[in-house]
Amino acid sequence: MVLASTARVAPSLLAELRKRPELRRVPVLIDGTEGWRASLQRLDVDGVAESFDSLERLLTNSLKARKAVELDELIRKRLELMLELTRMSVSGVALDELVRTVSSRLSEGLGSERVAVLQVQGGVMSRGLLIDGNERTPVDLAVTPTYRRALESRLPVEIDGGWVVPLSADVREIAALVVRRDTPLEREELDYLQAVGVALANAIEQQQVHATAVRSQEALEDAYVERYKELVEANNRLRTADRKKNEIMAVLSHDLRAPLGVIIGYTHILSADGTLTQVQQTSADAISRGAKKALMLVESLLDSARGADGRIALFSRVFDVSEACQDAARELQLLAKEKGVGLRTEAPLSLDVFADEQKIRQVLQNLITNALKHSKGAKEIVVRARLRKRPDGDVALIEVRDDGKVEDPNAVLMAFDRSNGLGLSICRDFVERHGGEIWAEAPADGGAVFAFTLPMPAGQQRGLPTRKSEPLVLLVDDDPIFSRIATMGLSGHYRVELARDGNEAVSRARALQPDVIIMDVFMPNRDGLDALRELQSRPETENIPVILLSARPELPERVRPAELGAADFVAKPLPPSVLLSRVQAAVQRSRARPQLSAGPGNDPETGLYDHIGVANALEQELSRSVRYGRPLTLAVLKPLSNIGDDAGRCAAAIRQHIETPDFVGHLGHGVFVVVMPETQGDEAQKLVGRLVGVLADAHVSYRSRTLDVKDATGGRAEQLLEKLIS
Structure with a gap:
């Protein structure tokens, strides 16, 4: 636009032009050939012409600049379409949405009246469907030779008022793009259309792959849900059978104790009488030893039945476990001497624990007896007790260590399995019932170590790591992208710790004691449902609310959270705001727990371990x-x-x-x-x-x-x- 006006009128005229939206971006030149250059140069214009030659030059440059701006805008729109197609190819959008996007955005990028998509129905070259936005027009390809020629040759074909650009031969559902425009297409526009066709073909192929994967995942998850229900029913039947077995075992054990007591009593009377011959006395001693051994087995059967049925009664109190270690070693000194093995203790003068003293003494006797029986070539057995400091609370660590030869380290690691005998499995039941841990090790320098931990009395506990003002969320998911998004959505409201499978979830939940757990159902190694059952079976984690996640939208609708013992069950992906609201609701509904006291082990400046x-x-x-x-x-x-x-x-x-x-x-x-x-x-x-x-x-x-x-x-x-x- 050339503005020819006096210096007095030009400012108001220019301001009026700039108010109009359709003229706001139009370049404005001012004719300054009449000598008002000094006044006109202060205006916000694209140039002031001092002569007719300069006016012509300014006009030419302005038109070139305008074309360059229009070209940049056109290139931007075309690139945006290509990026949009790339994004849609990996996001699994529906085919209709792909078609609508291409139809609307190509019209902008080509300046055409409309761009339609030709779809071949059923892969047959006789019937087609022309899709233009929301309009769908059937096409008989037999009577439209231009469409058919383009599809068969796989090359662009000019038609009356436009072009038909076929797509890749690998995708049969979408056959070609149909561009309607009065002006002919340039070569670079045809190249661009073919590039869009390739991108669209890739997007459709990815959509097909995604749809197939979704169908396969749904089938697998349906099978998993059905299998899970079958396993739950089978597990319930097994529990019923196991409970009956334990009841029978308990009855038999009780009925066997009475006659065994009679045998032991009468053999003692016979031995005390002093009238037996040497042979008779030897026989009476053998009968007594056999009856006592049988009675010990009966007691072990009773303890095993109680442990398997969860009916072990604990009478816990504070007692000195160092003294218990020394007493157990002293009682078994005679057996150790018979086997030529040294037996000693390494323990502080006093180490108080809160536990059932009788059962812990039985654990010590079982572990020491096991070491005496099964260690090969051992010269010494050491019973060691000491304090172990942990960020989640101090514990007493008790070890029974021998220096014998270990032929199979894996057998040592599996020593507490019930199939290896009742003695060690009873030890495991007793220790875990106290909330402790028990394990076996085969050190590289030889020998075997059987160790367990016991809780300290409440007054001697060091505090757990300090909680900041934000509650703690344990997020359990094997998908790192979802974990990252969820962490960002919860940060600022909650502290977030991560775990990758069910095993890690149980371990970290016991150590961290989070306020709420968010856990995916389908994970490798151990799934979320199995981990949830263990969390609910442990006293220290049974009251932590658990929110289950599933990639199947219908799964949370089919299975109610209460049936699984969960606080909530939601489908993913879900907006971070929705996840945040679900977590807040779960925390509010959960039972209030006392706040953990501050103590050594946590650095207040960083929130990390010190x-x-x-x-x-x-x-x-x-x-x-x-x-x-x-x-x-x-x-x-x-x-x-x-x-x-x-x-x-x-x-x-x-x-x-x-x-x-x-x-x-x-x-x-x-x-x-x-x-x-x-x-x-x-x-x-x-x-x-x-x-x-x-x-x-x-x-x-x-x-x-x-x-x-x-x-x-x-x-x-x-x-x-x-x-x-x-």
Whole structure:
């Protein structure tokens, strides 16, 4: 637009033009040949012509600029369509939506009246359907030779008022694009149409693959649900049969005790009389020993029946487990001497626990007797009791260790299986009923270790890691993308810890005691339903509300949460706001629990483990590494200069790039320790390198050092930490 006006009228005229939306982006030139250049140059225009030659030059440049802007806008629209098709190809959208998107966006990108999609029905070249937005027009391909020629030749064909551009031959549902426009198509427009055709064909193919995968997943999940129901019914039948078996066993055991007591009593009377001959006395002693052994087996059967049926009654009180260890070793000294094995204790003067003293003494006797019977070539058995510090509360650790030869380490690890005898399985039942843990190890330096833990009295418990103001959510899902999205949606309201399968969910729930658990139903290794049953069976986790997730939208509608013991059951994917509201409702409905007290093991500045917490957690990982022969690597991150108050910011950056089972602690002054189970060598170096890069992006310079535990020269957690940070 050329504005020819006086300097006095030009400003108001220009302002009036700029008010009109349709003229706002039109270039404006002002004729300044009349000598008002100085006044006109102050206006917001695209140029002021001083002469007719300059006016012609400005007009030419403005028209070129306008064409360049229009071309840029056209290219932008075309690129947006290609990006939209790419996005839709991986998002599994419906075929109709693909067609509508191409039809509407291509019309904008080509400046055409309309763009329709030709669909071949049933893959037959005689019937077609022309789809234009929401309109669908049947097409007889037999009487439309231009359409048929384009489809058969797979080349663009010009028709009256437009073009037919066929798609890839691999996709038969959508055959071609039909472009209607008065002006002919340029070569580059035809090339663009063919590119869109290829992208659309890829998107359709991906949609077909996605639909097939969804159908397969639905079939598998339907089969899983039906199989799960069958297993639940079978499990109920097995429980009923097992309960009847235990009742019969208990009755038989009770009925056997009376006659065995008579036999033991009368053999004692006969022996005490002193009138038996040597042969008769030997026979009476043999009868007495056999009856006592049978009575012990009957008592074991009773205990086993009670344990299997969950009817073990505990009469817990505070007692000194060090004294119990010494008494058990003293009582079995004679048996140890007969076998030529030394038996001693290593225990503090006093170590109080809260447990059923009689049952723990039975556990000690069973473990020591087992070591005396089954250790080959052992010279010494040591019963050791000590305090083990843990972030989730201190425990008493009791070990029975021998130095015999172990031929099959795997058999040691499976020692507490019920098929290996009643004695050790009863030990497992008793310890787990107390809320403790029991296990067996075969150390690399020889021998076997049978160990268990017991809770400390309430007054002697160290606090668990400090809870911040936000409640804790344990998110259990094997899909890292969903876990990342859910974590972002819950952050700011809740702290989120992650687990990847049902086994890890149970372990972390027991250690962390979260306020709520969000758990997927279908996961590898162990599914969510099985993990939920174990969580509900344990006293320490039975009251934690669990929200189940499923990728099947109809599954939560078919199975009510109460039937599974869950607090809620929702379908995914779901908006983060919906997940947040479900979590808030579950927390509000859950029973109130006392807040955990603050204590050593947690760093208030970063919310990570402190030195004590790292050492305690590392002690557990060292035990697992030795027990199962698994790799374990440590790393330290030290700042190159004083980071001031940025430790919290650095911790947050590190935490975002740490995945379970790895964990991190803060030793103070910005020094972080990373513990990496199941990791060694180049993999550990790469992870540490990424963390240093993350900190560098946060404008903090760090140096790192790693330590492979198998290369370390022995030592426990404190020694390894000292070696790492020195």
